[in-house]
Amino acid sequence: MSPSKPATLTPTWVRVAAALLVVGWLVVAAFGGPKLGTLSGLQENDSTAFLDASAESSVARDEAAAFSDGDGIPLFIVLANPDGIDPATHFAGIQEFLADLPERELADGVPFGDVLAADPEALIPAEDGDAVMLPIQVDADQLGDKIGEASVSRLAVDTAQAAAEEAFADDGHGVHVTGPAAYVADFAKAFAGIDGLLLIVALVVVFAILVLVYRSPFLPLAVLMSSVLGLAAAGWAVHELASRGLLSISGQSQGILSILVVGAATDYALLVVARFREELTRVPSTWDAMKRTWRGTVEPISASAATVIAGLLCLLLSDLGSTRSLGPISALGIVAALLGALTFLPAILVLVGRRIFWPRIPQLAPEQDDDAPVDVTGTGLWGAVARFVGRRARIVWVGATLLLVLA
Known part of the structure; x- marks a missing residue:
């Protein structure tokens, strides 16, 4: 009898399980993606997010608050005219403008007065008589809120500018809006959308590198998809914790989260793909190749992730609030990247098989014993390094350990 031909087909139950795993990740993306997009609404970017309560500047801020009459952030409307502005002449018009300003609509039917800490009343003339400043107090608690898609701070500035130009431009006065508000x-306008832009740039750069490495149009997409899905899962988890007040998130930590997840997931995926390609040259079955791949990569990748997570959680000891929260936020990102690389990516590789490496599809090496050690036959530098390590493994690991201890 002729020897039986080794099975090459992936069992049906495996394909079904892989398909369900992919669908499950897509469901996570469907819920986690929108949550990730709304993290900016939970950001705390004021000084209290970056400074510890015991910091000298924090103590000084709290002490200074006792001398403040309200919780307003100043917004200054400045009227300037090189020919001079006589406050007595324009007093009635300015007072009428200040009285009408709270009734001015910000957006969606919300009047300006709803975001003011006090009704505007005063005017401050310049010493040279060429300008008049109209101070307005915007409610500090509402300054970072949003009405629709725009922030209260942006709407307050634009509304004050438009109202002042409408009231005084015909008199030849220049209108300027300034102040802390x-x-x-x-500041918010300058950094608006920077997280999305940063993520897009990172994905484009990583995709270009992966195309150069794999020489395949399909495999980089699978790797990037595992990164993006991991980011969606991390965003979902961070949003749930932040919305419950268990974490504080800033623009800094959100930007770091995006880059960290993409980088870590891509790194882990490179190891999985490299091992899978290698195993496909040893066994004819895609499923057997993936089983060997998973057994060979899950421990080192998990150990690597655990090391990074332990390091990131050390940030919990920081006195700075934003840095302290960066630890668990980044740790959640690493966990999500690990799960994406060890579950979603293997499922895609099993479903697509060797074809995902097109046009450089790995072929089964002839007459190869599955259990025999594989000799490194490469002629390059790394082939020589691999042969050296294989021949003198003990010397290498002892020497590397000593170098790390001395360093």
């Missing part, structure tokens, strides 16, 4: 609005 305007700084907040400009």
Whole structure:
């Protein structure tokens, strides 16, 4: 009798399980993606998010609050005219403008007065008589809130600018809006969407590198998909914790989370893919190749992730609030990256099989014993390094350990 041909087909139950795993990750993305997009609404970017309560500047801020009459952040409307502005002449018009300003609509039917800490009343003339400043107090608690898609700070600045130009531009007065509230609005505008832009740039760069490495148009997409799904899962978890007040998130930590998950998931995926390609040259079955791949990679990848997580959790000892929260946020990102690389990516590789490496599809090496050790036959530098390590494994690991201890 002729020897039986080794099975090459993936069992049906395995394909079904892999398909369900992929669907499960897509469900996570469907819920986690929108949650990730709304993290910006939970950000705390004021000084209290970065400073410990015992810091000298925090203590000084709290002491200074006792001398403040309210919780307003100043917004200054400045009227300037090189020909001079006589407060007595324009007093009635300015007072009428200040009286009408709280009734001005910000957006969606919300009047300006709803976000003011006090009704505007005063005017401060310049010493040279060429300008008049109209101070407005915007409620500090509402400054970072949003009405629709726009922040209260941005709406307050734009509304004050438009109202003042409408009232005074015909008199030849230049209108300028400034002050701390305007700084907040400009700061938010400058960094608006930076997390999304940072993520897109990172994905494009990683995709280009993966295409150069794999010489395949399909495999990089699978690797990036595992990264993006891991990021969606991490965003979902962080959103749930932040919305319950268990974590504080800032623009800094959200940006780091995106890059960290993409980088870690891609790194772990590289190891899985490299081992899978190697195993496909040893066994004819995609499922057997994946079983060997998973057994060979899950321990080192998990150990690597555990080391990173332990290091990140050390940030919990920081006195800075934003840095302290960065630890668990980043740790959740590493966990999500690990899960994506060890579950979603293997499922895709099992479902697509060797074809995902097209056009450089790995072929089964002829007459190869599955259990025999594989000799490294590469002629390059890394082939020589691998042969050296294989021949003198004990010397290498002892020497490397000593170097690390001395370092």
